[in-house]
Every structure is written in C-alpha cells, then in structure tokens.
C-alpha cells in the first residue's frame with residue numbers, strides 16, 4: 015500500500031495538462047468476482063479495479079466520466095456513455111448507480127414535520143427507507159423543472175422525479191420546503 | 193459503535209447453519225445496502241478465524257416500476273473469508289455511499305455496501321479487523337467513536353443534526369422557556385410591575401363595557417335607576433377608567449420594552465462570548481456569517497415574543513377569562529349562545545393560518561434570495577464587469593424577481609379573500625347577541641344595559657381569538673430560536689482544554705509528531721501515520737502537491753483540530769494537555785488569505801497584542817517591510833481597512849499579517865503560502881521580512897515556489913498525507929525522488945513562462 019507512484023510528476027507538463035479520452039472500442043470493462051470493475055485497454059494496459067467518477071453528477075451524469083485506478087489516479091476519461099455497447103453501458107451505469115447512490119422516491123408513505131426537521135418514510139427504487147431532513151440549508155434542491163433532490167442529515171440523497179405528481183398533501187409540503 | 197449489533201433471528205439461524213455461533217462473534221455490524229445497491233440488511237461478522245457476510249434482501253412492497261430485477265424477499269447470500277486470506281480491509285467513501293473493500297488473495301473484493309449513515313461504523317470496523325488480524329485483543333476503547341451518530345436517550349431518535357444533538361421531539365420547550373427566564377431575576381422588580389400592570393389593565397378592560405352598558409343604561413339613564421340622572425359623574429367615570437387604562441398601558445409598555453431588550457442584550461453578549469470559546473470546526477460546520485445573522489435573528493425573535501407576544505397573551509388570557517365569567521354572571525343563556533361559534537372560528541382559523549404562514553415564509557425566503565443576489569452582484573461587481581457578465585446577472589435577477597412577484601400576488605389574493613371571510617365569521621357572534629338579546633329586551637327578560645355590555649364583550653372576545661390561534665406557532669418558533677441560542681451557549685468546544693492543563697508560559701518550540709493520523713470526514717484520512725521530530729528553532733519547509741495535507745499538518749500542530757490517533761508533543765508535552773491560552777499565544781500563523789477586520793491598520797497589526805505601543809507597532813511594520821507603504825497612505829497607520837475601507841493589495845495584506853506575527857512574537861511560527869500570488873519585487877520584500885521573523889523560532893513554512901524555502905534547515909515532503917522524504921535541499925536533490933521531480937517540473941514550468949531561474 016505504501017508503494018507510491020508518481021505518474022503525474024514523471025510526465026512532462028504538456029502531457030500533464032492533457033486529458034486522455036479513452037476510446038470505447040479499445041476499452042474492455044468487466045465485473046470482477048470481487049464486485050469491482052476491471053478494465054483492459056488494448057493489449058497492454060490492465061487494471062484489476064477501476065473507479066468511476068462523474069464530472070457533472072447533477073447536470074450531465076452520463077458524460078465526462080473519469081476512470082481512476084485503485085490509487086485514485088486518473089487513467090482517462092469517457093466522453094459519453096452512449097458511445098459504448100449496450101452491455102458495457104449497462105455495466106457502467108450500474109456501477110455509477112451504486113457509487114452515486116440516489117434512490118428515486120416512488121411513493122411517500124408519510125412526511126412529518128416538526129420543529130424544523132421533517133421525518134420521511136418512503137418507498138424508493140431501492141426499497142423502503144426512513145430518513146430525516148433538516149429544514150432549510152438547501153436540503154431540498156429543485157433540479158430544473160419538477161425534479162427534486164432531497165438530502166438527509168447524513169448526506170444521503172434521494173430523488174423525486176416529479177414532485178407535482180405525488181400525493182397533493184405532500185407535494186404542497188415539498189413545495190413549501192423548496 | 194456497538195460491539196455486537198443484535199442479530200435478527202433470521203440472521204442468527206443463517207449464521208448457525210454455516211457454523212458460526214454467537215459465542216464466536218467478536219464484532220457484528222449491520223450494513224444497510226446489498227452489493228447490488230438496494231436497501232437490505234447485510235450482516236458483517238468478525239470471528240477470530242473468519243470474516244463472514246450475510247446479505248438478506250428486504251421484502252419489497254409492490255413492484256418497482258423502474259424495471260429493476262427484484263429478488264425474492266428474504267433471499268440471502270452468504271460469503272465467508274478466512275482472515276489469513278484477507279490482506280487488508282478498508283472503508284471507502286464513494287461520492288454517495290460507501291464500501292468496505294478487501295484484498296483477498298491479491299484481488300480486490302467488495303465486502304459490503306452501506307449508505308453515508310453508516311460510514312463511521314465501518315471505518316471503525318476496518319480498524320478492528322486490523323487489530324484482530326494482528327492477533328490483538330479488542331478492548332472497549334477500540335469501539336469508542338466520539339464522533340459517532342448519537343441518539344436521543346429518551347425516544348431513541350437519531351439526532352437529526354449530529355452537531356446539535358438536540359432531539360426535536362423531546363425538546364422540552366417549557367424548561368427552555370424557564371431557562372430564558374433565568375436571565376430575568378436581575379429585573380425582578382420591573383417584571384413584577386409589568387405583571388401587576390397587566391392584571392390591572394385587564395380588570396379595567398373588563399369593567400369598561402360594564403360601565404358603558406349596564407351602569408350607564410340601567411342605572412343612570414333609566415328613570416328608576418340607582419344613580420338616575422347623574423350623567424356628569426358617569427361620564428367622568430368612563431373618562432377616568434379610560435385614562436387609567438391608558439396610563440397603565442403606557443407604563444407597562446415602556447417597562448416591558450426596557451426589560452425585554454435588556455434580557456435579549458444579556459443573551460446576545462453571552463452568545464458572543466461563547467462563540468469566542470468555540471473551536472474552528474464548530475464554525476466550519478455552521479458558517480460563521482450565517483451563524484451571526486441567525487443569532488441576531490433568533491435574539492430579535494425572542495425579544496419580539498417577550499415584548500409583544502407574551503404580555504399580549506397573558507393580558508388576553510386574563511381578560512377572556514374575566515369576560516366569560518362576567519357574561520355568565522350577567523346572563524348565562526346568552527353567554528352560551530355567544531360562545532357557541534367560538535370553536536368553529538378557532539377551527540377555521542387553524543385551517544387557514546398554516547397556509548398563510550407557508551405563503552409568508554416562502555415570500556420571506558424568495559425575498560432574501562433576491563437580496564443575496566443583489567448583494568453578490570454589487571460586491572462582486574468588479575468580477576461581473578471583468579467577465580462581461582452584466583447581461584447574465586440582469587437575467588438572473590429577472591428570474592428571481594419574477595418568483596418574488598408571483599408569491600406576492602398569491603399572498604395578496606389569498607389574504608384579500610380570507611380576511612373578510614374571517615371578519616364575517618366573527619360577526620356572527622354579534623348578530624346572535626343583537627337577535628336573541630333584542631328579543632329578550634323587547635319581552636322584558638333582559639335590560640338594555642346588559643345587551644350593550646354584551647355587545648361590548650363580543651368585540652373583546654373575538655378580536656384576540658385570531659391572535660390566540662397563532663400564539664402556539666409563535667411560541668414554538670421562539671423556543672426553537674431559544675434552543676439555537678442556548679446551543680451556542682452550552683456547546684462544548686470540541687477542542688477542549690484538559691481538566692488540569694499544563695501551563696507553559698514559555699515554550700521552547702520542540703515539536704514531535706508520533707504516528708499521527710487525522711481525518712476531517714470519516715474514512716477519508718488526510719494525514720496517515722506521520723512521524724516527525726522538529727528541533728526548537730529549526731526551520732522546516734513543507735513541500736508537496738496541493739491537497740497533500742500541508743495546511744492540515746499545521747492546523748493540528750496549532751490544535752485547531754484534535755487528532756484521533758497518535759500524539760503531538762510540544763517540548764515533550766501532549767498539545768491536548770497544554771493550556772489552550774498558552775498554546776495559542778505562542779503559535780503564530782501567517783496565511784495566504786489574510787484576514788483583516790474592519791478597523792485601522794494599527795489595530796489590525798496589534799490584533800494579537802492590543803496593548804502594544806505605537807512605537808512597537810511601527811517597529812513591527814518596519815520589520816515586515818510594511819512601514820513604507822503604510823506611510824504612503826494619506827491616513828498612515830489610521831487608515832481604515834477591511835470590508836468597507838481601503839483596499840490593500842495581496843502583498844500589502846501579507847506584510848500586515850507578518851507585522852502582526854512579529855508583534856505577537858510567537859515561539860512557533862507557521863507560514864502557509866505566505867508569499868504566493870505576489871509579484872517578484874513584493875516577494876523579495878516579504879521574503880526579507882520573513883527571514884527576520886523566523887530568527888530564533890521554530891518555523892514551519894509552506895511555499896508553493898520551492899526556491900523560497902532555501903533557508904529551511906530541512907524539507908519535509910508530503911504526498912497524499914504521508915511523509916515520503918525528509919532532508920536538506922541537496923540531500924533531496926541527490927535522492928532524485930519526489931522533491932527532485934517537483935523541482936524539475938517547476939523549473940520546466942518557469943522556462944515555459946520564459947522566466948527560467
């Protein structure tokens with residue numbers, strides 16, 4: 015672990031400033047037995063574990079994705095997921111979905127408001143969940159249109175795709191919290 | 193964390209099936225996600241042989257309409273690893289979730305996934321694993337997590353805000369109220385008088401309709417009355433009662449204004465004092481600016497409540513009880529009739545007002561958003577102009593303004609419909625009195641005077657009802673404000689002084705770091721096992737990429753944050769044991785962003801030593817190469833700087849902060865990028881000043897440009913939170929390692945810019 019690599023320092027400044035965009039036709043992503051993604055680029059480059067990091071997680075979540083090695087150094091970037099084959103794309107989307115875990119709220123069972131906190135009990139795309147949201151502090155964010163991001167006190171995120179389409183009681187409450 | 197989280201029956205049975213019995217379990221932790229990234233119960237169990245994982249997917253209600261494959265409820269996945277095969281276990285924070293990852297027989301493996309809620313727990317789990325693998329015994333100490341999410345001891349609720357540790361459900365508003373009142377005893381006499389005035393005022397209020405009704409019509413105007421014809425006296429009486437009520441009202445109002453302002457003033461001063469005690473991380477969490485405005489707003493809200501809300505409420509309660517009693521005594525049937533619509537009115541008001549408050553609060557929020565925008569655009573107008581963004585700013589303002597307009601219209605429409613309706617409702621009581629009372633008067637069952645008294649009371653009883661429905665909201669929002677204020681008053685600074693601190697009025701300046709690990713956020717260590725010995729008077733240059741942890745290292749040495757692991761010793765004493773006062777007075781910092789507060793240059797230089805003489809201030813400025821530029825200002829050392837004052841350049845600010853440090857005369861000096869972002873000549877001036885400053889002090893210098901550190905006795909190279917190289921410049925160059933690479937890269941960069949050195 016304490017082995018330290020300095021790819022950034024070894025490369026010349028020009029190289030350092032340049033982004034390497036990975037060519038979809040050369041990349042082979044696979045899910046490993048251990049549950050990570052592995053990547054091989056062409057014949058020579060092999061990574062047992064790579065991590066994906068979004069450059070624009072909110073505004074453009076499917077483009078400009080950084081692929082990093084287990085030390086956190088950037089291997090390269092994926093310009094757009096749409097340029098990959100369906101199966102690879104699904105693989106990448108699933109991995110991103112787990113890293114950027116943001117369940118979609120499908121049904122609100124109840125929201126109780128008390129003293130500046132709201133207690134939510136919801137069904138999400140990932141199952142049922144209860145959580146607490148602090149009022150104010152931008153914990154409910156409107157992401158353009160009717161999409162709303164809910165951030166709980168632990169920093170977990172939930173998404174409501176269209177807050178006007180849920181139970182009118184709650185949609186009014188949510189509107190008042192926005 | 194808990195050593196053993198209680199296993200569910202299902203989980204216990206499943207583990208037993210795989211031969212893992214509760215008796216063998218050293219640590220049990222439950223994760224809340226499955227490896228597929230769904231909510232699930234995933235049990236991770238550590239025995240002295242194995243690391244076992246059992247994943248039980250939860251029962252799902254209904255079908256997901258997002259086309260995900262749902263597993264059957266209750267299916268489980270069991271995996272077990274022999275501890276000897278697991279090389280290392282790490283809790284990693286991904287952007288929006290976490291994983292416990294392992295290297296098993298050389299391959300990376302995801303052990304379990306969890307949400308941010310459990311990040312700390314698995315951070316500790318990973319550490320515990322390390323200990324067990326080394327064959328060490330686990331002690332209770334290992335499970336301690338000072339920063340662990342805490343629960344309300346009363347109702348078990350996870351505190352919604354871990355920093356506050358306040359359970360909103362169990363928040364005892366009554367005791368809070370008493371706590372606010374505990375600021376009151378100083379003003380006993382005044383408060384007693386206020387209360388007396390209230391009761392007297394209420395009594396007068398109640399008698400007034402009686403005098404103008406029953407007494408006037410039945411006793412004075414009626415020929416058979418007791419005081420028939422004594423008009424002058426009754427008019428004088430009515431006048432006197434009115435005058436007296438007015439007087440009492442004035443006295444009460446004036447006294448109340450003073451007392452409540454005093455109480456709030458006392459509260460605010462205490463808050464400010466408390467804020468000075470608190471550590472940096474408190475402010476990092478709360479954002480100082482918004483904290484201060486919030487304190488002010490909370491205090492004002494409290495004052496409003498004490499000034500308007502509480503007295504009005506008390507007066508109303510007394511008055512209403514008095515009126516009800518009087519009405520019942522006068523004519524209980526009519527009293528009943530009059531009070532009949534009251535519950536309905538209260539009910540309807542209760543329905544309408546919440547909607548109104550939402551509208552008002554939305555209006556308030558949109559307006560403050562607009563103000564913030566205007567503020568930004570004005571204070572940042574140089575940036576706006578420099579980037580030619582005027583049109584965009586105008587467009588942004590337009591959008592926000594439209595929002596304000598919309599909510600204004602909505603509120604206006606709502607109130608102009610609702611208030612007349614409420615008035616109509618309240619008028620019903622009056623109609624009842626006129627109708628039924630009128631009939632009674634005609635049939636001789638009631639005197640005209642009683643009827644008049646009743647109509648007087650009607651107005652008095654329905655008027656305050658509206659207020660009374662809203663006092664509850666007012667009260668809870670005020671107690672919320674009070675709570676926030678006390679939170680600061682009662683907050684325990686997390687850099688706490690030891691119970692018996694070691695006084696060290698003169699530190700020599702020898703520093704040792706032993707196995708220091710530090711993280712701001714769970715599972716993201718910023719410094720790993722740092723070991724470093726610094727001699728007294730030595731100058732150390734800290735080198736590394738930005739984000740390597742250089743500033744963090746200086747922060748923990750000056751104990752702006754406490755480390756979790758390892759220890760930091762100054763002159764052989766743990767910094768946690770040194771009296772905070774002594775520590776702070778002997779560590780000085782010159783930082784990249786210099787904080788200058790509103791005030792004169794002299795005051796800013798003398799910040800750490802307010803009693804400094806003018807000569808001392810000038811000497812410090814001279815040593816800091818600041819004297820000349822200060823003297824060029826029309827107001828010299830009296831020039832007011834800071835937000836609204838004179839604008840100093842970056843280099844000038846930095847030299848002021850060096851002067852400040854010279855005056856402060858610390859034994860340990862920290863220079864964090866003190867010379868970045870200045871031109872060559874200014875840098876020379878600052879360098880010169882610094883070289884005078886570092887004489888005879890232990891100095892930790894961070895500099896972006898490596899040549900600036902050529903005076904350092906030793907250089908310490910940090911990379912990703914680890915010390916990777918230590919030595920003099922020439923030693924490190926010979927090593928051809930990280931430092932050499934950094935140096936070469938910088939030279940290259942300089943050459944590209946055509947300023948090769």
Ligand SMILES: Nc1ncnc2c1ncn2[C@@H]1O[C@H](COP(=O)(O)OP(=O)(O)O)[C@@H](O)[C@H]1O
Nearest residue numbers: 476712713718737738739740741742743744745
């Ligand atoms: N208050 C903080 N809260 C959380 N993370 C922080 C905080 N301050 C710094 N960090 C993080 O710690 C790491 C080291 O930062 P720092 O010590 O400022 O680096 P350097 O001074 O070497 O540039 C960075 O990744 C930074 O993002």
Ligand SMILES: [Mg+2]
Nearest residue numbers: 742743744864
């Ligand atoms: Mg820094």
